[in-house]
Amino acid sequence: MSEDADETARRKMQFLFALRTKGVTDTRVLTAMEKIDRRQFTRGVFAARAYEDMPLPIACGQTISQPSVVGLMTQALKPGPRDKVLEVGTGSGYQAAILSQLARRVYTVDRHRALVATASDIFRRLDLTNITALTADGSFGLPDQAPFDRILVTAAAEDPPGPLLAQLRKGGIMVVPVGQSDTVQSLIRVTRTDEGLEYEELRSVRFVPLVEGLGREH
Ligand code: SAH
Numbered sequence: 001m002s003e004d005a006d007e008t009a010r011r012k013m014q015f016l017f018a019l020r021t022k023g024v025t026d027t028r029v030l031t032a033m034e035k036i037d038r039r040q041f042t043r044g045v046f047a048a049r050a051y052e053d054m055p056l057p058i059a060c061g062q063t064i065s066q067p068s069v070v071g072l073m074t075q076a077l078k079p080g081p082r083d084k085v086l087e088v089g090t091g092s093g094y095q096a097a098i099l100s101q102l103a104r105r106v107y108t109v110d111r112h113r114a115l116v117a118t119a120s121d122i123f124r125r126l127d128l129t130n131i132t133a134l135t136a137d138g139s140f141g142l143p144d145q146a147p148f149d150r151i152l153v154t155a156a157a158e159d160p161p162g163p164l165l166a167q168l169r170k171g172g173i174m175v176v177p178v179g180q181s182d183t184v185q186s187l188i189r190v191t192r193t194d195e196g197l198e199y200e201e202l203r204s205v206r207f208v209p210l211v212e213g214l215g216r217e218h
Contacts, residue, residue, distance in 0.1 A: 003161040005011065009039050009095065011051040011091075012034075013050055014021055014051065015033075015038075015051040015052075015053070015067065016033070016034055016070065016119050018032060018053045018067075018101050019053075019067060019068055020031060021176070022053070022068035022071070022175075023068070023072060024068060024071030024075060025075075026075045026164035027198045029071055029074050029075050029098070030071070030101055030103055031101075032074070032098045032101035032142055033066050033067065033070070033071055033098060036097045036098055036101065036102060037050075037051045037095070037124075038051065038067060038094055039051070040122055040125075040126065040144045041064055041092040041093055041094040041097070041119075041122060042055060042056055042058070042092070043058065043059070043063060045118075051100045052068055053067050054066055054071075055067050057108050057110075058091060058115070059091045059112075059114055059118065059154070060114055060115055060117060060215060061106055061110040062115065062208060063072070063091065063208060064091055065091070065094070065095065065154060065207070067155070068147070068176070070094065070095050070098060071078055071184070072124065072187075072202075072203070073095070073152060073175055073187065074095070074098055074102070074152075074186070075126055075156070076101065076149050076175050076189055076202055077152050077175045077189075078150075078173060079099060079102040079103040079149075080102075080103070080148050080149070081102070081103065082104050082149075082151050083103040083104055083105075083106045083117075083146060083149035083150050083152040084103070084104060084107075084148050084150075085099050085103045085104065085105065085106045085149065085151070085152065086106075086107045086108075086109070086138075086141065086145070086148045086150070086151045086152070086164075087099060087105070087108040087109070087151075087152045087153075087154060088108075088109055088112060088138030088139070088141075088151070088152070088153045088154065088164070088210070089108075089109075089138065089153060089154035090108040090109060090110035090115055090116055090119050090154065091110065091113075091115060091119075091131050091154065091156040091211070092115070092118075093108070093118070093119030093120075093122050093123060093131075093133065093151045095108075095118040095152070095154055095186060096108040097122075097123065097126065097128055097131070098118065098125075099131075099152070100130050100131045103149075103150065104130065104194070105130050105132075106130060106131045106132070107131075107132050107134065107142055107145055107184060108131060108132070108133050108134075108137070109133070109134045109135070109136040109137075110133070110135065110136075110140060110215075111135070111136070111137055111138070111211060111213065111214045111215045112135070112137045112194070112214075113128060113214070113215060116133045116134065116135045117160050117172075117200070121132050122151040123143070133216065136214075137211070137212065137213055137214060138155075139157070139160075139163065139164070139212065140161075140163045140165075141163045141164045141166075141167040141212060142167070143163075143167065146166075146167035147167050147168060147169040147172065148168060148169060149169050149171075149172050149173075149174075150165055150169065150172060150173050150174070150177075151164055151168055151172070151174040151175075151176075151197065152174070152176075152183050152184050152200075152204045153174070153175070153176035153177065153210065154177075155177070155207055155208055155209060155210040155211070156160050156178065156180075156185045156207040156208070156209050156210060157177070157178055157209075158178070158179070159178060160174065160178060160188065160190055161210070164176075165190065165192075165197065168192045169192065169198075171191075171192065171194075172191070173189060173190070173191050173192075173194070174189070174190045175187065175188070175190075175202075176190070176205060177206075177207045182206070182209075184204045184206055185204070185205055185206065185207060186201050186204060186205070187201070187202040187203050187204070187205045188200065188201055188202065189202055196218075
């Protein structure tokens with residue numbers, strides 16, 4: 001192995017070790033995170049930090065989430081191999097790529113057309129054919145494809161958006177950061193049971209806000 005390849009392998013090992021240390025213990029999630037190279041979803045100077053457990057800037061003033069948070073959210077969502085999943089907040093596409101390894105079909109939407117275009121290119125390059133990325137205001141979900149078995153929101157909402165709850169299948173699970181933007185938010189898991197909606201508070205997180213309408217480049 002060349003010195004560079006050696007160094008990359010070492011960093012990837014450390015990356016997986018950090019995930020385990022922070023509580024990502026689900027083997028399927030760890031396997032997906034080992035397979036999907038985070039570096040592919042970063043750009044420019046930030047690519048050098050792809051295997052560090054920190055959020056990084058991407059285009060349109062947004063961020064690719066911290067890997068341990070991606071792992072913990074994926075674990076909390078419990079996606080199964082037959083599930084149809086909706087992600088709100090495509091961003092870099094990294095989270096959607098992880099979900100694509102664990103679910104049957106992934107729909108991911110972002111309000112920024114440029115982010116959707118870049119992420120779609122990466123999905124194509126990596127041959128992740130079960131992901132569809134669309135430009136849309138995800139607070140309204142994706143009525144054409146509803147209902148979903150799992151919904152993951154990767155931007156903070158003041159409350160779990162009603163249209164998303166309505167698009168959750170019975171037995172379905174939604175994970176969403178809830179709280180005012182610019183403060184610490186709570187990661188909430190909502191399960192639709194026969195009796196109605198069940199809410200659990202999982203941990204504190206910090207996400208960019210869910211914003212109404214499409215991005216300004218339109
Ligand atoms: N999951 C991403 C990180 C998400 S950052 C990743 O793996 O890289 C949050 C994203 O939510 C941003 O890209 C932002 O544009 C998007 N967003 C914010 N409000 C939105 C809305 N109403 N509908 C769709 N996307 C939204």
